[in-house]
Every structure is written in C-alpha cells, then in structure tokens.
Amino acid sequence: xxxxxxxxxxxxxxxxxxxxxxxxxxxxxxxxxxxxxxxxxxxxxxxxxxxxxxxxxxxxxxxxxxxxxxxxxxxxxxxxxxxxxxxxxxxxxxxxxxxxxxxxxxxxxxxxxxxxxxxxxxxxxxxxxxxxxxxxxxxxxxxxxxxxxxxxxxxxxxxxxxxxxxxxxxxxxxxxxxxxxxxxxxxxxxxxxxxxxxxxxxxxxxxxxxxxxxxxxxxxxxxxxxxxxxxxxxxxxxxxxxxxxxxxxxxxxxxxxxxxxxxxxxxxxxxxxxxxxxxxxxxxxxxxxxxxxxxxxxxxxxxxxxxxxxxxxxxxxxxxxxxxxxxxxxxxxxxxxxxxxxxxxxxxxxxxxxxxxxxxxxxxxxxxxxxxxxxxxxxxxxxxxxxxxxxxxxxxxxxxxxxxxxxxxxxxxxxxxxxxxxxxxxxxxxxxxxxxxxxxxxxxxxxxxxxxxxxxx
Amino acid sequence: xxxxxxxxxxxxxxxxxxxxxxxxxxxxxxxxxxxxxxxxxxxxxxxxxxxxxxxxxxxxxxxxxxxxxxxxxxxxxxxxxxxxxxxxxxxxxxxxxxxxxxxxxxxxxxxxxxxxxxxxxxxxxxxxxxxxxxxxxxxxxxxxxxxxxxxxxxxxxxxxxxxxxxxxxxxxxxxxxxxxxxxxxxxxxxxxxxxxxxxxxxxxxxxxxxxxxxxxxxxxxxxxxxxxxxxxxxxxxxxxxxxxxxxxxxxxxxxxxxxxxxxxxxxxxxxxxxxxxxxxxxxxxxxxxxxxxxxxxxxxxxxxxxxxxxxxxxxxxxxxxxxxxxxxxxxxxxxxxxxxxxxxxxxxxxxxxxxxxxxxxxxxxxxxxxxxxxxxxxxxxxxxxxxxxxxxxxxxxxxxxxxxxxxxxxxxxxxxxxxxxxxxxxxxxxxxxxxxxxxxxxxxxxxxxxxxxxxxx
Numbered sequence: 026x027x028x029x030x031x032x033x034x035x036x037x038x039x040x041x042x043x044x045x046x047x048x049x050x051x052x053x054x055x056x057x058x059x060x061x062x063x064x065x066x067x068x069x070x071x072x073x074x075x076x077x078x079x080x081x082x083x084x085x086x087x088x089x090x091x092x093x094x095x096x097x098x099x100x101x102x103x104x105x106x107x108x109x110x111x112x113x114x115x116x117x118x119x120x121x122x123x124x125x126x127x128x129x130x131x132x133x134x135x136x137x138x139x140x141x142x143x144x145x146x147x148x149x150x151x152x153x154x155x156x157x158x159x160x161x162x163x164x165x166x167x168x169x170x171x172x173x174x175x176x177x178x179x180x181x182x183x184x185x186x187x188x189x190x191x192x193x194x195x196x197x198x199x200x201x202x203x204x205x206x207x208x209x210x211x212x213x214x215x216x217x218x219x220x221x222x223x224x225x226x227x228x229x230x231x232x233x234x235x236x237x238x239x240x241x242x243x244x245x246x247x248x249x250x251x252x253x254x255x256x257x258x259x260x261x262x263x264x265x266x267x268x269x270x271x272x273x274x275x276x277x278x279x280x281x282x283x284x285x286x287x288x289x290x291x292x293x294x295x296x297x298x299x300x301x302x303x304x305x306x307x308x309x310x311x312x313x314x315x316x317x318x319x320x321x322x323x324x325x326x327x328x329x330x331x332x333x334x335x336x337x338x339x340x341x342x343x344x345x346x347x348x349x350x351x352x353x354x355x356x357x358x359x360x361x362x363x364x365x366x367x368x369x370x371x372x373x374x375x376x377x378x379x380x381x382x383x384x385x386x387x388x389x390x391x392x393x394x395x396x397x398x399x400x401x402x403x404x405x406x407x408x409x410x411x412x413x414x415x416x417x418x419x420x421x422x423x424x425x426x427x428x429x430x431x432x433x434x435x436x437x438x439x440x441x442x443x444x445x446x447x448x449x450x451x452x453x454x455x456x457x458x459x460x461x462x463x464x465x466x467x468x469x470x471x472x473x474x475x476x477x478x479x480x481x482x
Numbered sequence: 483x484x485x486x487x488x489x490x491x492x493x494x495x496x497x498x499x500x501x502x503x504x505x506x507x508x509x510x511x512x513x514x515x516x517x518x519x520x521x522x523x524x525x526x527x528x529x530x531x532x533x534x535x536x537x538x539x540x541x542x543x544x545x546x547x548x549x550x551x552x553x554x555x556x557x558x559x560x561x562x563x564x565x566x567x568x569x570x571x572x573x574x575x576x577x578x579x580x581x582x583x584x585x586x587x588x589x590x591x592x593x594x595x596x597x598x599x600x601x602x603x604x605x606x607x608x609x610x611x612x613x614x615x616x617x618x619x620x621x622x623x624x625x626x627x628x629x630x631x632x633x634x635x636x637x638x639x640x641x642x643x644x645x646x647x648x649x650x651x652x653x654x655x656x657x658x659x660x661x662x663x664x665x666x667x668x669x670x671x672x673x674x675x676x677x678x679x680x681x682x683x684x685x686x687x688x689x690x691x692x693x694x695x696x697x698x699x700x701x702x703x704x705x706x707x708x709x710x711x712x713x714x715x716x717x718x719x720x721x722x723x724x725x726x727x728x729x730x731x732x733x734x735x736x737x738x739x740x741x742x743x744x745x746x747x748x749x750x751x752x753x754x755x756x757x758x759x760x761x762x763x764x765x766x767x768x769x770x771x772x773x774x775x776x777x778x779x780x781x782x783x784x785x786x787x788x789x790x791x792x793x794x795x796x797x798x799x800x801x802x803x804x805x806x807x808x809x810x811x812x813x814x815x816x817x818x819x820x821x822x823x824x825x826x827x828x829x830x831x832x833x834x835x836x837x838x839x840x841x842x843x844x845x846x847x848x849x850x851x852x853x854x855x856x857x858x859x860x861x862x863x864x865x866x867x868x869x870x871x872x873x874x875x876x877x878x879x880x881x882x883x884x885x886x887x888x889x890x891x892x893x894x895x896x897x898x899x900x901x902x903x904x905x906x907x908x909x910x911x912x913x914x915x916x917x918x919x920x921x922x923x924x925x926x927x928x929x930x931x932x933x934x935x936x937x938x939x
Binding site for chain 2: 193199201213265367398399466
C-alpha cells in the first residue's frame with residue numbers, strides 16, 4: 026500500500042478536485058450514527074465515469090482503499106473509510122442523464138438525491154417512489170438496497186433498479202442489465218451490485234423504473250388501543266392485498282416524541298399512518314376497506330390529510346421521528362435497530378422488543394414499515410455512559426437474535442456497514458463465505474470499501 | 483474426470499435410483515427445441531437435499547459434470563448434459579414443505595410443477611401467479627428466471643423467490659434470503675442463483691411469495707386493424723398504470739393457427755388477449771379504462787370470457803400457440819425467438835420482424851407478453867432443409883441484433899442455455915467476463931452444468 030503515491034497521481038488527474046484539506050477530510054469522516062470519526066487520506070470530487078475509472082486504476086496500482094460517498098445519510102457507517110485511502114465523493118455527478126417518458130424509466134448519475142430527482146420529474150407525470158426518509162443519493166440508495174415507507178407498494182431498490190454502469194476494481198467499466206423490463210440473459214449482476222455497499226464495484230450510473238404520478242392521493246392517521254391491534258390491522262390488509270402505498274406504525278412513545286417535536290396533538294396511543302395512491306375510485310375503495318379492517322381491530326376514526334401541504338406535514342413529522350425521539354432526552358443519542366420478520370411474527374416481535382426495552386430501563390420509541398414486517402426502535406443512550414450503551418446494545422442484540430430465530434433478518438433496509446458485520450455469520454451460515462468468494466473474485470486486492478460486508482483475510 | 487468411478491460411488495448411495503438404463507438416459511437427452519439429442523452417462527433420481535449433497539461431493543471428487551433436470555420444458559437446451567456426466571432428476575423431490583398462510587409464502591421442493599402447486603393451494607385462498615405456459619417445475623422456473631403471461635402484473639421469478647436452499651459445487655448446503663419480505667443483509671445470493679441455470683449451485687428448495695386469489699377475474703379479447711394499433715394500446719395502458727394481469731398480443735397469422743388448432747373462429751387480424759384481477763369494482767374500472775384505450779386505437783368490441791371454463795379455454799388456446807403454429811406447416815418444426823425491448827421500441831421491433839420474416843419467405847407467426855416489451859416469433863422450418871434453417875437463423879440473428887441496438891435483451895424469459903451463448907459477449911461486454919469470474923469462484927472445477935452461460939477456459 027502506498028497511499029501518498031496514489032494521492033500524487035490522482036492529483037495529476039483531478040487537480041484541485043483531489044483534496045487533502047482538513048475540512049474535506051473531516052466532513053467525510055463523519056456519520057449519522059454513533060460510529061467513531063474516521064477521516065480518509067484524500068477526497069476525490071469526480072465529475073465523470075472515466076475519472077472514476079482513472080482513480081480506481083491508480084488505487085489498484087498502489088493498493089489504496091477506495092470508499093464511495095453519496096451524501097452521508099447511511100446509518101451503519103457504510104461510507105466510513107475504516108482502512109483509510111481515498112473517498113470518492115459523487116456530489117458533482119448529480120445529473121439526470123436521460124428521461125425515457127414512454128418507457129417509464131430514467132438514467133441518472135449516482136450523486137443526485139431522490140428529492141432532486143423527483144423535483145426534475147414533476148412536470149413529466151412520473152415519479153420515483155422509493156422513500157427512505159433521508160434525502161439520500163440514488164447511488165447510496167442503490168448501494169445499500171434502501172427501501173422505506175413506500176416499499177409495501179413499490180418494492181425496494183432491488184425492484185426498481187433496471188440497469189447499472191459500474192467501475193470494477195481494475196478500472197474496467199461495465200454495464201449490467203438493460204432498459205427492457207425483464208431479461209433472462211445471464212447472472213443478475215444488477216441485483217448483485219444493488220446492496221453490495223461499494224465492496225464489489227463503484228456505481229457510476231443507475232437506470233431506474235419510474236411510476237406514473239397517481240391520479241389521486243389521500244393520507245390518514247388512525248389511533249389504536251395497543252400495538253397488537255395496529256399490527257393485526259396491517260396483517261389483514263396485506264393478506265387481503267390492499268395496494269396501500271404507505272402503512273406505518275408509530276408507537277405511543279414515538280407519538281409523544283413527534284407531538285413535541287413537530288407541534289402536533291395526536292392522542293398518545295399507537296397509530297397507523299397511511300397513504301393511498303390510485304384513481305379516485307380506487308383510493309375510495311382502498312380507504313373503505315381499510316376503515317372496515319381498522320374498525321374490526323378497535324381503531325379510531327380516520328383523520329384525513331386532504332390537502333397536499335397537510336399531507337407533506339404529516340410525512341415530514343414521520344420522517345423527523347429520529348430527531349423527535351432524541352428530543353425525548355436532550356443530549357442523548359439514538360441507537361437504531363432495523364429488524365425485519367415474516368409478518369405473522371411481527372406483533373410478537375414488537376411486543377417482545379417493547380418489554381425488553383422497558384425491562385432494561387431505557388427509552389426506546391418504535392416505528393415501523395409494518396406492511397413489510399420491518400420496524401425500528403430508537404434506543405436512547407447517554408453517549409458518555411458506557412453502561413447505558415452496553416445495555417442498549419444488549420437489547421439490540423436480543424432483538425436481532427429473536428429475528429433470526431423466527432426466519433427474519435437483522436437488517437431490513439439499513440444495510441450491513443460496520444454495525445451488522447457481527448451477525449452475518451449467524452444470518453447466512455456458509456452463505457457468508459460464498460459472499461467472500463465473490464468479493465475475492467471481483468476485488469482480489471480488497472481495495473473497494475475494505476473491511477466491510479465480508480471477511481476475506 | 484472419471485465418470486465410471488463416480489457412477490459406482492453414486493450407486494452405493496442411491497441404489498436403484500442411480501440409473502444407467504438406456505430408456506432413462508435417452509429420456510434425459512431430449513429437449514423441446516431443435517438441439518441435438520445428448521444423453522447423460524447416468525441419471526440420479528434424488529429424494530433429499532442430503533442425497534444431492536452426497537452426489538455432488540462424489541462428482542467433485544471425480545470431476546464428473548452434473549446437470550439438473552426438472553421436467554424438461556426449457557426451450558434453449560439448458561438441461562442437456564453437453565459434457566456428459568450425471569443428470570440429477572428432481573421428479574421425486576416434488577413436495578410442498580410448508581405453507582405459511584399468514585405470511586403469503588410457501589416452501590417447496592424443486593420438482594413440483596406450477597400446476598401441482600396451485601392445485602395444492604386452491605383451498606388456501608392463495609395462488610402462485612407466474613405462468614410461463616408450460617407446466618414447468620418451480621426449480622426449473624427459478625433456475626431460468628421464467629416469467630410469461632402474468633409478469634406484467636406480478637413480475638418474474640426474480641420478484642417472487644424469497645429464499646433458496648442451494649447445494650454448492652463442493653457439496654455444502656447453504657440457505658440464501660429469508661422469509662421476511664425484504665433484507666439488506668449482504669450480497670443478494672438469492673437473485674444471483676435465480677437465472678443461473680444450474681451453473682453456480684443446485685437449487686434444492688425454494689421459498690416463494692404467494693398472492694391472494696383475486697375476488698374477481700375477467701378475461702376478454704379485442705381485435706385490431708394492425709399490430710401497431712394493438713401495441714400502442716398496450717403502451718398507453720402501461721403508462722397509465724392499469725394493473726392488468728395479462729395483456730398478450732397475438733398477430734393475424736397466429737390467430738389463424740390458433741383458430742385451426744383450438745377450433746375457434748376469431749377474425750384473422752391482430753388481437754389482444756387480456757385478463758383483469760381485483761375486486762369487483764376494481765376489475766370493472768380496469769375494463770372500462772381498457773375499453774376506452776382500445777377504442778382510441780381502433781380496437782373492436784371486447785369479447786368476454788365470463789365463465790371459468792371459457793376463460794380456461796381461452797388461455798389454453800393461447801398456451802397451445804406453439805403446437806398451433808407448427809400446425810400451419812405439418813412436419814415443420816419451430817425456431818422460437820425471445821426478444822425483449824423497452825416498450826417505446828416495441829411497435830417498430832415487431833414491425834421490423836414481420837417484414838424480415840416475410841422478405842425471407844418464411845412463415846413466422848408472432849405473439850408476445852407485450853406489456854413487458856417481450857415477444858416471440860415461431861419461425862417454421864423444415865428440419866430436413868438446411869438452407870431454410872439457415873434462413874430462419876439469419877432472421878432470428880437480425881432480431882437479436884436489432885434488440886441490442888435499442889437497449890433490449892436477446893432473451894426476455896427463455897434464458898441462455900445453448901442457443902443464446904453466442905450473444906452474451908455482445909449483450910454484456912466485459913460484464914460477461916465478470917460472470918465467468920463468479921462462476922470460477924463458486925465452481926472452480928467447472929462441474930455444474932458445464933459449457934453453459936459463461937466461458938471459463
């Protein structure tokens with residue numbers, strides 16, 4: 026490894042856009058979770074796929090680690106350069122390459138954020154539905170197989186990425202997939218790259234499927250006497266095939282947090298936040314079905330957000346749940362869990378989690394993309410209290426173990442990064458060593474986001 | 483390679499179920515397309531995953547090629563043991579392992595066919611929607627990433643396989659994926675195996691997502707003055723997001739063939755065959771929307787198949803299109819193409835194909851899963867006329883080249899097998915060598931369905 030020589034050669038390619046300024050290094054050493062500050066040795070602000078290829082070739086020559094960076098919203102430290110080296114920052118590769126209106130797809134550079142993309146699409150009648158909450162980049166969402174509130178209807182990134190351009194570990198540029206809706210031509214390299222967290226190749230262009238903007242949209246909240254009633258409502262809605270666009274559980278403690286943070290006055294019991302997309306008649310039919318199901322399980326009256334601004338305020342409040350939760354204990358930070366289980370196991374999983382959190386003496390409000398069996402507890406901890414952090418990690422660990430025991434996964438959508446490495450053997454068994462075999466085949470020098478996802482040494 | 487020693491050891495494990503009888507070898511040397519008869523050296527009628535693992539370990543010891551066999555309906559010679567060795571026949575591993583009603587999923591052995599599965603599911607209120615026409619096994623459909631008439635609504639096998647059990651090339655047994663609806667835990671080994679055609683591992687169990695049986699189902703056909711009008715109807719329906727369950731184009735010549743074969747009396751112009759799934763109100767709304775779109779493009783009145791038997795007869799006629807087409811020229815065989823293009827390119831692609839077929843003096847009726855941009859021409863050839871076969875291959879080749887030129891794929895659903903190997907470099911570029919890298923990593927001895935999918939030597 027000779028990072029200094031790599032930096033010198035990269036500077037010859039990028040000039041000023043290869044930075045070793047402390048402010049740039051510091052910015053790319055941060056993360057949104059509790060992982061330690063880890064700055065890179067240099068940051069490359071690339072502007073083209075060819076530049077990425079040139080940088081990778083130089084890094085391959087000097088065994089210099091490479092970590093891609095979107096906008097830094099990941100929650101498991103994916104973009105922290107834990108072995109040093111260069112961070113490739115995609116903020117200057119943030120353009121739409123081409124919109125294909127008739128085909129309902131679009132080619133974009135990795136640095137565009139989902140909100141930027143949807144702003145550009147507004148006049149086309151199309152939109153990109155995946156919404157992880159954070160205004161993440163499309164590159165980052167692809168690399169972590171993101172999903173979020175709308176996955177119950179529209180799927181995750183694996184279902185919405187049609188094709189990719191990828192720079193391999195030796196600098197070669199490949200294209201995976203096509204713009205056709207389906208193909209049986211060979212191994213599914215597209216879906217191998219989706220969720221690979223920068224460890225198999227560097228994504229430099231993404232072709233996304235788009236949806237037509239729905240003719241009608243309606244959102245409502247509904248309160249429940251307890252979490253189980255809310256979850257049972259969701260299970261029945263899923264079983265009946267209601268094509269609901271969003272159905273989010275927010276537990277009583279999180280309602281309190283959101284009320285405080287977003288100045289709302291919801292009754293402090295568990296709620297479902299729902300959104301319906303379709304024709305006017307379709308939205309009406311879905312709403313009636315959901316009213317009938319919620320009634321069966323003791324849900325209250327629907328409170329509708331009929332205007333766009335009201336609806337945006339509702340989802341903004343939902344998306345601000347993390348800072349809202351932290352507001353319950355000023356000065357505390359949040360340790361976020363990301364369990365996903367078969368939906369039949371969901372009510373028990375959440376109930377067990379709530380009990381464990383309470384027994385541990387922690388505050389840990391819960392919300393979830395319950396239509397997918399995915400939920401998050403935000404375990405509030407004093408960053409200066411190692412005992413409390415250890416207690417929270419114990420709770421998170423037991424949640425993960427219980428998820429695996431019922432056929433679930435330790436991460437529904439946040440990804441592996443640094444935080445979930447320790448569960449990979451338990452979740453995948455020998456499959457984890459197959460992942461390492463693939464990593465060795467595609468990145469024999471282990472320069473692409475090294476130290477993440479697999480054990481290759 | 484020492485196949486004889488491998489056979490002796492496999493016989494010790496399986497007894498009579500390791501067959502070298504000529505009738506068994508001959509049966510597994512056939513295919514539904516025009517590829518040459520290629521029998522294996524032995525056939526293993528396995529009954530458990532452990533037996534598959536034992537067989538693979540013996541084959542690894544002696545470098546003996548292994549080819550999995552479902553029910554032999556593939557159209558590109560996937561299951562032909564072109565390097566000899568043992569064929570693993572899954573007909574005795576054809577059970578449902580467990581149905582999870584609440585979770586809408588099911589675990590099955592690979593040898594169960596889709597019709598057997600749906601017969602077993604009938605009383606549960608659930609069904610498995612993917613319908614490639616042939617009564618293929620779920621293992622074969624998974625291995626070839628099958629799709630068919632319902633993919634426009636329900637997706638392909640890649641969208642409906644949640645998890646797999648796989649025997650690796652060294653005999654280890656792994657599980658990929660979970661029964662949870664989504665996961666971000668590592669490389670997507672499930673979707674790497676889906677469509678890998680037995681070259682990366684041997685699938686021994688499949689967890690499938692299921693759908694609720696729709697409350698209402700309706701089917702109709704509609705005639706059009708020309709193919710372009712029918713295709714433009716489909717493009718608009720897709721753009722408007724009509725959740726149609728099936729929308730199939732059948733061209734005028736294929737209508738004639740189906741009329742003859744299935745004793746029907748449709749007017750001999752291009753048709754769309756449609757099916758609607760949903761609530762009563764939803765099906766009504768979809769039908770009205772489709773009537774309005776078809777009217778706009780010159781479509782005739784809808785002819786409804788309201789009774790279940792009528793509907794079954796309609797789709798049976800559609801599924802029998804291949805023998806129907808061959809009936810146009812008794813004694814001829816069919817060379818089937820499988821182009822898939824972005825939907826904006828579909829009308830031109832089909833028009834160019836029709837012209838090329840006519841100019842070549844061939845008969846080649848066309849039908850297609852047009853909602854996905856996927857269509858098939860059945861080029862009728864005299865198997866004893868090498869010039870005619872060469873002419874047909876020329877037409878198929880130009881169809882493939884035009885598909886690639888507009889961002890499509892040479893195979894929408896049939897897979898690579900023997901027939902599409904020659905296009906892999908053109909479709910994937912350096913991505914094809916990445917596929918070979920993965921193959922070498924997972925099957926270093928090249929014993930799993932060798933000679934298919936990638937070039938490793």
